[in-house]
Amino acid sequence: MPELPEVEVTRLSFARRILGGRVTAVRLGKPLRWPMGCAGESLLGQTVGAVIRRGKYLWLPLEGGGLLMHLGMSGSLRFADHVAPPGAHDHFDLVTTRGTLRLTDPRRFGAVVWSPAIDAGTAARLLSGLGLEPFDPAFSGASLHAGLRRRRGAVKLALLAGDIVVGAGNIYASEALFAAGIDPRARSNTLSRPRCERLAIAVRDTLARALELGGSTLRDFRDAHGVAGDFQNEARVYGREGEPCRVCGARVRRIVQAQRASYFCPRCQRR
């Protein structure tokens, strides 16, 4: 489900309210992608110091370390003063004096992992390979060009890999490539510097626009207060196979790359 905009919208929707909350209970449901790495009781009495995002991960620093959270494909977080009794897909509750943070994740590809610091333990291992943040000034046509030059595979897959730039998943990678006029099958190392400039801008602008609109709600995304996003109504190609391109009218195509759908306009986007 969640790409960078959805994770950031989620973060913004509860970060202030949970700040300073002291943990009074932890409830674990079914196992997630990885074991949490500590007993729930060891978190009791600790205070939430911040909610930080890195790529599609959230990091909640506590006093003796922190929790690294990922929403996987189907995860979402809610934050409320009081939560209903846990349902079948509610696999983690962090009950604090400011409210309860609940992770709901039917497919359980998400994770909540304890680490002694953001740059230590499991958190360090998971975060170490991540590329630049798209809104970091260091992310530019030049850095994108440098990253893509080392690869021969399709540019869409290079964006998804997240080791050059983080945040664009399957929806926004397709949308950014449309905005930049680049065919998702184009070989990474064949893209000129000017095209990389356009792509870097497209990635940033696409994610920024999605953020403004509260993310994309294709099936079930909601922020921590249950509010849906609107970006899906602005998608130019994602999920629009066979429909006319909003720019030129050609039929949007769907292909499969690395077992994932890619959508593009065969006329507006070139290799």
Place this chain on the structure above:
DNA sequence: AAGTGGACCTGCTAGC
């Protein structure tokens, strides 16, 4: 060392 295919898990929908 980059590229690939499979794995994890559940729910929903289209089609027969």
Place this chain on the structure above:
DNA sequence: TGCTAGCAGGTCCACT
């Protein structure tokens, strides 16, 4: 109506 196959917003890992 009911079953089945296929698909879904992520990413790690083993293998070539």
